[in-house]
Amino acid sequence: xxxxxxxxxxxxxxxxxxxxxxxxxxxxxxxxxxxxxxxxxxxxxxxxxxxxxxxxxxxxxxxxxxx
Numbered sequence: 001x002x003x004x005x006x007x008x009x010x011x012x013x014x015x016x017x018x019x020x021x022x023x024x025x026x027x028x029x030x031x032x033x034x035x036x037x038x039x040x041x042x043x044x045x046x047x048x049x050x051x052x053x054x055x056x057x058x059x060x061x062x063x064x065x066x067x
Contacts, residue, residue: 025048029045
């Protein structure tokens with residue numbers, strides 16, 4: 001996100017395990033939303049964290065590439 005919109009994610013976590021990973025995903029989702037990605041094209045945290053719905057994650061990334 002910071003490549004698309006500088007400083008859109010000012011801080012993220014590189015340690016801390018599962019909780020921090022989920023928090024990083026949430027930070028990304030908020031930045032994508034602020035960038036203009038509609039909620040319907042965003043994925044749920046669990047989709048990525050638990051690898052449940054990778055197609056929705058991919059759709060979100062494609063939506064970012066089209067903005």
